[in-house]
Every structure is written in structure tokens, then in C-alpha cells.
Amino acid sequence: YAGKAPRQEQAINLSDLVENSAQLLRVALGHHATLMIQLAPDLPAVSADPAHLRQVLLSLIANASDALSGDCGTITVSTGIEVLQPSDFPRMLHQHTATPGPYVYLEVADTGVGMSEEVLTRVFDPFYSTKKHGSGLGLAAVLGIVHAHKGLLALCSVPEEGTRFRIYLQPTAQQAAPVVTERPPASANERPAPGTRVLVVDDEEIN
Numbered sequence: 001y002a003g004k005a006p007r008q009e010q011a012i013n014l015s016d017l018v019e020n021s022a023q024l025l026r027v028a029l030g031h032h033a034t035l036m037i038q039l040a041p042d043l044p045a046v047s048a049d050p051a052h053l054r055q056v057l058l059s060l061i062a063n064a065s066d067a068l069s070g071d072c073g074t075i076t077v078s079t080g081i082e083v084l085q086p087s088d089f090p091r092m093l094h095q096h097t098a099t100p101g102p103y104v105y106l107e108v109a110d111t112g113v114g115m116s117e118e119v120l121t122r123v124f125d126p127f128y129s130t131k132k133h134g135s136g137l138g139l140a141a142v143l144g145i146v147h148a149h150k151g152l153l154a155l156c157s158v159p160e161e162g163t164r165f166r167i168y169l170q171p172t173a174q175q176a177a178p179v180v181t182e183r184p185p186a187s188a189n190e191r192p193a194p195g196t197r198v199l200v201v202d203d204e205e206i207n
Contacts, residue, residue: 007149011047019037021054022035030065032073039078044104047172053106053149059139061075063165069113074111084102094153105169110163110164150170
């Protein structure tokens with residue numbers, strides 16, 4: 001969660017990353033959630049590790065799904081470009097000197113229960129969780145990955161209205177490489193390849 005894991009950065013298009021992860025994201029959602037995807041066309045590339053950003057996306061989706069608390073709701077994943085000014089930086093989380101200019105963003109918003117001021121002050125703390133069986137490492141890892149990519153993170157949450165996480169990365173002049181499509185977990189009827197070992201870990205109590 002400190003963001004110190006080795007990275008394999010390449011020029012990627014965030015809209016392509018989301019589009020190629022859409023099926024995996026829908027598998028991660030609860031049945032009560034509706035997923036909406038709003039992707040900006042012709043985004044400039046960013047320099048990032050696609051596996052790490054996919055981890056960020058899945059963690060934010062899981063957090064948004066939990067925020068719906070079993071009720072019907074909407075989770076929206078969007079990408080775009082925003083020109084940031086010096087006045088924007090104080091409200092964001094970052095560990096480097098941010099410079100004004102255009103940034104590419106990835107946003108996950110939900111219509112869930114929102115967060116109180118007390119929760120907002122601790123939401124990125126390792127091992128802090130408001131969930132009964134939560135580890136508290138998901139959002140800590142998200143922040144660590146954003147910091148490692150010299151990005152910025154904005155969080156807006158209103159109790160009973162919802163929460164929005166927006167991650168900003170500076171564009172690169174490099175040409176975006178194709179993003180490998182992630183497959184969801186194999187179904188029970190799909191046999192693993194010969195020689196594959198499958199480990200299943202389930203922490204749910206047996207009724």
C-alpha cells in the first residue's frame with residue numbers, strides 16, 4: 001500500500017484501459033449495482049503501469065459497490081481531460097510539486113451512502129475500515145499507486161448522496177500502446193489449462 005512495488009510503465013490510453021476491463025468490472029459488482037461507463041474519445045496517453053491502474057480501478061469499484069449497502073444504485077466510471085489551476089491543488093492528495101495544465105483523469109462515482117467528515121479524514125489509513133470484514137488496505141493501496149505515478153487524487157463525498165474519486169495523471173507525448181483485455185475469472189464449467197493449479201480461498205462462514 002506504500003506504492004513501492006516494481007512498475008512496468010508504458011504509454012496507455014485510460015479510456016482503452018477501462019473499456020478493456022469492463023467485463024471484469026461487471027463481474028466485481030454486486031447484483032444491486034448498475035455500472036455506467038462514460039469514456040472520452042481521443043485521450044492523450046499517460047505513462048503508467050496498466051496492471052497497477054487496473055488494481056486501482058477494481059479497488060474503487062469494490063469500494064463503490066460496498067457504499068451502496070445492498071441497495072440499488074449506480075456506479076459511473078468516466079475518463080476525460082481537465083485543465084488544473086494552482087487553486088485546485090490544495091484540495092487534492094499528492095506527494096510532489098504539481099504543475100498547472102491539462103491532466104487526464106479517471107473517475108469512479110457512486111450513489112451510495114457517502115462518508116462523514118470523520119471517515120474522510122481516515123479513509124486512506126492502512127487497516128482502517130468501516131466494513132465489518134474489511135481489511136482497510138484497498139484505498140491505502142490506491143493512494144500509494146497514485147503517489148508512485150506522480151498523480152493527484154481528489155475525493156468528494158456527501159452523506160446520503162454518494163462519493164466520487166478522481167485520479168489525475170499528466171499526459172505524455174508518447175503513442176499509447178494497445179491495452180491487453182483482461183478476462184473475468186473462469187466459470188465453473190471452464191477447465192483450467194493442463195498443469196494449472198487453482199487455489200480457492202473463501203473467508204465466508206459455512207452455514
